[in-house]
Amino acid sequence: MAAGAVSKRQQARNERELNELLRLPDNAVCADCGARNPGWASWSLGVFLCMRCASIHRKLGTHISKVKSLTMDTWNSDQVENMKRTGNAAANKIYNPKNKRPDIPLDVDQVDSAMERFIRKKYQEKSLADGRPEPPRRSSVSRVAVPSRSPEGSPPPPVPSKKGRFFGFGLRASSSAYPESKHDKKKKLPPEPRVDSAWTIDSDSLGRDSRMDDAHARMSDAELQRKLKQLADMGFTETGRNTSVLRRLNGDVERAVEALVQLGPGPGQSSSSNRLASTTPGISFTTQPAAVATQPIERYAIPPTTNNPFDEPSTTAHGLFDEPSTTAQAVAISAAPPHQPPATGASFGSKNPFDQPAHGQPASDLSQALDGMHSLLRVARRAALQPSSASFLPRSYATVQSDIFKPTKYGGKYTVTLIPGDGIGAEVAEAVKTIFKADNVPVEWEQVDVSGLDSGDKHSEDLFHEAIASLRRNKLGLKGILHTPIERSGHQSFNVALRQELDIYASVTLVKNIPGLETRHKDVDLCIVRENTEGEYSGLEHQSVSGVVESLKIITRAKSERIAKFAFSFALANNRKKVTCIHKANIMKLADGLFRSTVKTVGQEFPTIECNDMIVDNASMQCVSRPQQFDVLVMPNLYGGILTNIAAALVGGPGVVPGCNMGRDVAVFEPGCRHVGLDIQGKDQANPTALLLSGTMLLRHLGLDDHANRISRAVHEVIRTKKSLTKDMGGNATTHEFTRTVLDQMEKDL
Numbered sequence: 001m002a003a004g005a006v007s008k009r010q011q012a013r014n015e016r017e018l019n020e021l022l023r024l025p026d027n028a029v030c031a032d033c034g035a036r037n038p039g040w041a042s043w044s045l046g047v048f049l050c051m052r053c054a055s056i057h058r059k060l061g062t063h064i065s066k067v068k069s070l071t072m073d074t075w076n077s078d079q080v081e082n083m084k085r086t087g088n089a090a091a092n093k094i095y096n097p098k099n100k101r102p103d104i105p106l107d108v109d110q111v112d113s114a115m116e117r118f119i120r121k122k123y124q125e126k127s128l129a130d131g132r133p134e135p136p137r138r139s140s141v142s143r144v145a146v147p148s149r150s151p152e153g154s155p156p157p158p159v160p161s162k163k164g165r166f167f168g169f170g171l172r173a174s175s176s177a178y179p180e181s182k183h184d185k186k187k188k189l190p191p192e193p194r195v196d197s198a199w200t201i202d203s204d205s206l207g208r209d210s211r212m213d214d215a216h217a218r219m220s221d222a223e224l225q226r227k228l229k230q231l232a233d234m235g236f237t238e239t240g241r242n243t244s245v246l247r248r249l250n251g252d253v254e255r256a257v258e259a260l261v262q263l264g265p266g267p268g269q270s271s272s273s274n275r276l277a278s279t280t281p282g283i284s285f286t287t288q289p290a291a292v293a294t295q296p297i298e299r300y301a302i303p304p305t306t307n308n309p310f311d312e313p314s315t316t317a318h319g320l321f322d323e324p325s326t327t328a329q330a331v332a333i334s335a336a337p338p339h340q341p342p343a344t345g346a347s348f349g350s351k352n353p354f355d356q357p358a359h360g361q362p363a364s365d366l367s368q369a370l371d372g373m374h375s376l377l378r379v380a381r382r383a384a385l386q387p388s389s390a391s392f393l394p395r396s397y398a399t400v401q402s403d404i405f406k407p408t409k410y411g412g413k414y415t416v417t418l419i420p421g422d423g424i425g426a427e428v429a430e431a432v433k434t435i436f437k438a439d440n441v442p443v444e445w446e447q448v449d450v451s452g453l454d455s456g457d458k459h460s461e462d463l464f465h466e467a468i469a470s471l472r473r474n475k476l477g478l479k480g481i482l483h484t485p486i487e488r489s490g491h492q493s494f495n496v497a498l499r500q501e502l503d504i505y506a507s508v509t510l511v512k513n514i515p516g517l518e519t520r521h522k523d524v525d526l527c528i529v530r531e532n533t534e535g536e537y538s539g540l541e542h543q544s545v546s547g548v549v550e551s552l553k554i555i556t557r558a559k560s561e562r563i564a565k566f567a568f569s570f571a572l573a574n575n576r577k578k579v580t581c582i583h584k585a586n587i588m589k590l591a592d593g594l595f596r597s598t599v600k601t602v603g604q605e606f607p608t609i610e611c612n613d614m615i616v617d618n619a620s621m622q623c624v625s626r627p628q629q630f631d632v633l634v635m636p637n638l639y640g641g642i643l644t645n646i647a648a649a650l651v652g653g654p655g656v657v658p659g660c661n662m663g664r665d666v667a668v669f670e671p672g673c674r675h676v677g678l679d680i681q682g683k684d685q686a687n688p689t690a691l692l693l694s695g696t697m698l699l700r701h702l703g704l705d706d707h708a709n710r711i712s713r714a715v716h717e718v719i720r721t722k723k724s725l726t727k728d729m730g731g732n733a734t735t736h737e738f739t740r741t742v743l744d745q746m747e748k749d750l
Helices: 008-022 051-060 077-085 087-095 108-124 221-233 239-248 253-263 373-385 397-404 425-438 458-474 494-502 557-573 591-603 616-625 637-651 689-701 705-721 735-749
Strands: 040-042 047-049 067-069 283-289 329-335 413-419 443-447 476-479 506-512 525-531 541-545 548-551 578-583 610-615 632-635 658-662 667-671
Touching (some): 008 077, 047 051, 051 067, 067 541, 108 494, 108 557, 221 239, 221 253, 239 253, 425 705, 425 735, 476 689, 506 557, 506 637, 525 557, 525 637, 557 578, 557 591, 557 632, 578 591, 610 616, 667 689, 689 705, 705 735
Parallel strands (some): 413 443, 476 667, 578 610, 578 632
Antiparallel strands (some): 040 047, 040 067, 283 329, 506 525, 506 658, 541 548, 658 667
């Protein structure tokens, strides 16, 4: 037997001892989040973990935590002995002596990020053990420090439960990832906040941690008025209801906003007052009856009790909204010039930023090439969050969310996080900064020079966390691509980590021919919507024995439904006719089968949009041979990375394809094709078009249409006339020459 190898008899003995340890009450739950039936363990720390916390422990590095599966990995006697010596109870006395609980947010999509922050404090920073005070959190709404939502001694709210089962080969399916076990099927989750006709909140429905005694309930009048003003500025005008919610939630403005959004509009707010109102010149939102929706839309059945945050709430159970009339009201968005009404009888045109000018419009007039992009993304994002079908007007989020997600202006300027990236990132970012400065764009850059090339050293990790904090603070970012080394083991991509940390779940890449840029295929006009936070990018890889590696692919119904609603809402807002689901369900019948069926189910809520599906290998071939057949494509993470690069090659390469990543409260704009360009770094050959057009999308997101029109019109005119093209577009111009030509064109347009 090879040195270090474990015999089958010894392995069986080790497994029995581990099973005996799991029967102990303290070890029967995850040491960090309390999930039942832990299927993983950190043998170096001596704690048992659920799958979610195990994946976070892997991010800490093997110098802190060495993670193994209880069923799939081989255990030696020393590792088992360490588990017997320590265990969850002893480890928590060392790393968490005060038994502090993780600050679990109400939003289920932010649970993973909250757990990672808690675990890093516990084991990496050890701030829970040495008694150092934790820094105050900054609220994403009120920008004031708020206390922890979960007081000491109370268990955190459970994440959505999922029935666990065992596969034939002994691997736990999902019970280790969720706190509810098969023995707790009858256990009910805490009820949703209930509301009566007078809009008063039942204190029992708010949960134990939300109740207060008389001492805490007494909030100073000045503080109460200040918080009521904050809520009023966000669109909540019912003072009595706002006061009741604030007092029930200990004055926590952030949680009050979430509770008020769930409650819906008050009696003084009619549904007509919550229509989408554009804050951008040139964009008007109107309502018109949908031609095909003369009958009530048949929706898929929703169970009365559901843990999915995107399922439609029961109107009879909660009494939140009245159902609209049988004639569906669809959102129609017209892109009229500023201060001009839409032309009578104008066709419903596409809002793709690369649409060519209308008939009769000069080819150089591309002032509306990207018109309405920020509003359309907000519509798609709202509908992905709004439980109701996007065939109807969003009701409660229409007036609230536009204020919540709007970045704050300081000194007349917006602060935007700038991450230049690796490779050619610094060169193209400098071009964007030069052009924005020349046009007096009211943007102040907060630059963070994160690099994936220097990964592994502490300084690089600190910069990454600084970038995360900056994006949370500013809610908006412009980013280049960070390099991910292949040869370095144990290193997670900074690009992936950033999206997972901030829950930037939707990647949107717009692929369209640019006039003047010769390509093999004409009339290419498609949009790729990619799920950003799970799939094969979950980072759950391990080597059981030498030469055998297992990599786990995570697909969940909640996140599949979220990205599907985003894709269909985006298609509806842009007058696109078809959404294609890309999958490999013929082989991965459970994972991709779940994604495919979820997209199909969501598609039933959008009767005006055709929904079909295609296997990923066939889609790759069809994209090369006949890309004109595609309109909107929605797919899991890995397939999106492949098809995005294929599609970019059809229209001129990675240098001309813009994109963005949309989250619940953070938006990051970056080139749609994630190409670092290390081969041309420092040669002044980079094409800044992709980052420039991504920057104009950012400006429209802020409502700065005049600046965006001027910049995008100049870029398109330079490419159309072929005045100064970089090498990837068939010219010989340098990056500086291309930038100078764009500036000259902008001066001509003044």
